[in-house]
Amino acid sequence: MTLDFTRRSALHILGAGASLGAGIGASIGAFAKSSTANTALSDFESFAQSSRKNPWTLGWRSVPASDMSTAKLRVVSGKIPTGLSGTFYRNGPALFERDGLRLHHWFDGDGMVHAYHINADGVSHTGRMVRTDKYVREEKAGRFLASAFGTKIDNPAPVSGPDDFNAANTSILPIGGELLALWEGGSAYRLDDMTLETLGAKTWGKGLKGMPFSAHPKVDTDGTVWNFGQDVFHNRLLVYKIHANGELAGVHLLKNVAPGMIHDFCITKKHLIFVVPSFQAVQQSDTFLGKFKWLPQEGQRVIVVEKDNLDARREYELPPGFQFHYGNAWEDNVGDIRFSVCAGDDSFITKGATAVMRGEKFEPTPTYLAHVVLYKNGKARVEKVSKERAAHEFPQFNSNVMGENARYLYTVGDSFEDAPGQSSILKHDFVSGKITGHNYGQATVVEEHLFLARPGSSREDEGWLIGTTLNLETQRTQLNIIDAAHIEDGPVCILELPYALPLGFHGAWKGTA
């Protein structure tokens, strides 16, 4: 096959490793003590057993319906801030079981897109499964048909290309009046931005039908969108440049890109930066993921190309690693480039994301926040920024400082001791070195929080953090709005859905014009 597929967030850097907050996890419900994998049980049976005793499994249950909506979310506390008006979109795997079979890997779940329409009067919710070709065919067949990212299906249907198992489950991009549900190894899917009805696979232009369009496009401060699609089986990567109005400006093929799984990238004012991790497609397997192998001896390779001349390329070596996500990147007057990264290894993608599907405990190596410096002279260096509040994931920052020397980065962090997931939203101040944050408590799993700049804001942290959490006690998904300048005060507004949604990956904001 070709390309890349999906993988995405390492949210839930499970397990303890790095928990802080006293007593976190205590009330989440102890894991089954015998946490070693009982391979005699199918994934389906194992999860069913675990879900009877482990409240945390709520985050990995199939969504109860393919289409959901709530006209008005209940306000749990506070009020919606004045000036916050728009739609908060989210995407994530939501369907995990068919015909007695449970998917083996979290990233294989079919995508469900959510829209929270927000204004001063309140918040509504609409959630719809993306009607990918895969989803439609499997609905009809009543079973899973495609061996996808990390699940091998018996008696699979023929697969003619990655879009035959495109789960459209990773992120969302509002652009040019369209809403795109993003995967990694195949086409983006077009959705109606109000009803979330699936309109079909997106073709950007001639020769681009079925091409991979990854889930972490970068929106430049002028609205230009950069993205990539990787083909690990031919060591190549396609760069997309898209005008703010949604029209393709152009594509460019980068060759000699080692087959390390690239999930995300960064941009500075002048450059695109691709880190090729030490997790490479070098072996045969029935699944896409199975073709990858952790190759610490390989180190990581960084490819830097100029936005204005994508053939102008330089490369750097980094120590071994694998990560999903990067923070901001910038270059100084000398020409040195710096970027931040939620660094780690392959343990979550290879083991953690299958353990959660079985309802089993696994402790992946905690991710840590690091700065990488790429010196003009070709040398590179990694500086660990913080170790103590590890398990940082889902880095976000003020998009108004995209490509600049940003002061703040926001991440999810603080792993539970006895369950997958994290309990805090954190604010990293790179000037003072301080980390502040809000801990949602021992029974609440935190998902990605976006930073939304307050209209007309001047300070970088003047705005709101918006994100969902899954409350394991009330068994409800909550929507939280935090004043980013006062993150330690916790949400200024908490709203609640009348149901629990499975934990998702990434979101996007579209402000009311």
Add this chain to the structure above:
Amino acid sequence: MNKTLNTIALAAIFATGTASCAHAADVPATPTSATPTNGTAEITVDIRGVKNAKGAIMAALFDSETGYKTNKGVRASTTNVTADTVSFSFEHLPEGEYAIKLFHDVNGDGEMNTNLFGMPTEPYAFSNNATGNMGPAKWVKAKFTVTATGTATVQAIRLN
């Protein structure tokens, strides 16, 4: 309506395990010693699952593993598509083993279109409905035996 083309641009429908090189299947228009027409066997191909009733089905017939692998066909066929089913035949064939590669030339440009990574962007199929893993089906899975019994051998093929 059937017509034989000089060269049918049948993509190699992926190299092993990936989408890459698309190259044409070379099919002689004029029968040569390699393409005998004096046989009495016949193959009828019935195609279902056509999503767009336009363009043409372009098919190539192979009589050996080598020919199949190298896209050297012994016959070719182009059939206009006007409905969701399409039928055509290969006639006057010697008995033996055969396999078929075909694709739906939806936009009628005579080529099996691929994207920048070489993945086919038009529907395709192989005889026996054989499938490959993101690549062409192997000869052993696609081949079938044709005998001159007086009745056509039918290949019912569903397009991907």
